[in-house]
Amino acid sequence: MDGINTKEGKIGSLILRIWFPLFVFGIFMFLLLGKDELYSRFLRNFSGVGRVIFEYGSQIGVWVSGALLAQRFITVFVWDGLIAGISGRPVPRLPKDFTGILMFGIAFMGVLATVFNQSITGIWATSGVFGIILGVALRNVILDVFIGLSMHVEQPFRIGDWVRIHQNRRETHIVGQVIEINWRTTRLKNTEKNMIVVPNSKMGEAILTNYMKPKPYFRIDLEFVLDYEVPPNRAIRLLLAAVKSMIDGTRILNNPEPEVRLDAALSYGQKYEVRFFILPTGVSPKESKHLVNRRVIEHLLKVGIKPAIEKEIVYMERDSLPQPKRKDNGPDYNSIIRSNSLFSTLPEDEINHLEGYFTSREIFAGEKLYRQENEGESLFILIEGLLKSNASLDGSKDIDDVESIEPGQHFGEECVLGPNLRASTVVAVTDCQVIEISAKKVLELANRNGLFLSKLNTETGVSSLKAIQSRYKLKRRTKHEDSKKSDKKKTVGSAIQTFFTDLFPTATTPKK
Incomplete structure (x- = not known):
């Protein structure tokens, strides 16, 4: 209809x-x-x-x-x-x-x-x-017209494409979205929401990059320089977790996957190249750089790492010796625990006292930390990397994402106060490092600190609600898919029945 x-x-x-x-x-x-x-x-x-x-x-x-x-x-x-x-x-x-x-x-x-x-x-x-x-x-006008016609025949770009017009200097390159191609000019809308009018003759002469051909997505490269004190494996884990936490399928894509490469060894640090793909219909190149740059800086600062800068060492005396460099001893657990929304309610001495009551674990990408409905007696805090929690219905293979877990976040608190069953499955998106705190120790802290207990109750309720909402959404989606399959079967059955009815019509009994 x-x-x-x-x-x-x-x-x-x-x-x-x-x-x-x-x-x-x-x-x-x-x-x-x-x-x-x-x-x-x-x-x-x-x-x-x-x-x-x-x-x-x-x-x-x-x-x-x-x-x-x-x-x-x-x-x-x-x-x-x-x-x-x-x-x-x-x-x-x-x-x-x-x-x-x-x-x-x-x-x-x-x-x-x-x-x-x-x-x-x-x-x-x-x-x-x-x-x-x-x-x-009118030679310039005529040239514009005929180059405009040739561009329409060759179609190096179309309306809606994001293009870069290369100029003599890199800072003068024009990047914008094509909004109109007329007989005289091509009009672009840049990331500042301004309209740029380019004569067709200039478009025909310029070197042009079409970001949306041959695929509707393109790659963005960002560079970060980190100190030699940070091991490459750890640096790659941090940077990859940051960019993957921005994946949403409409702006920054999961396929092709983001990647991090050690690009060069400089005098003042190691240069890493972060590569990711964007859909320009969902986000502009400048906006995507802003989003990923901000997230990378947030992830680095959470673990106490700053981008490296060029250094110059000056010795004031001949006998003076350079100070020994600090070795990378890994993340500062106390500062990460202190920045956590739940444990920030504890006094400083309680946080310092926690150091002997947690264990550190490393999880590789794709590995499950725990599964839904498994028994557990601990709470976790993500130190580095990126985790994803998902939930499923009983006996169903379909899953639905509950949330992404980023560095500094805690999870698994439902096994501290409630029944010792995990509400969701937690999977490592990248290589991760987590700390595990026993439920017994968390309850001791809660008994001594009413604000911590109140916050723990709230966080447990929110966590359970997210898992319930995810399962409810999955249940509705499953019902909708089953309904569509049922309607399709009915349609096919009706068509077959009609076919055979027309092929072998029922004999009518003649009236006497």
């Missing part, structure tokens, strides 16, 4: 676009073909001047309305119909305008030749010199 309504809507739209030029052309054609009948019946007393005006007007009207009708037919059925259907995108204004100019030019020549009995050859010869003068004067 929806398909029928859509088809009827398209037909109605076509009729609305064609009826007026068709109606005008029909009127002028009727006046031209039926002029003798009109003279004999209605226009007997028409003066000679009136007849001349009537004849010239009807002939000119046929040519002009015919050009309008032809232009509208080509626009509707060729440009907006055939070409747009093949390309999958709206056709720019330039070819439509050129078609209109061509049709009305033919109509003008037809009026001169048939209505006013002028020699077209003579007109072309007379206008030759004028055309040369005009061509020299």
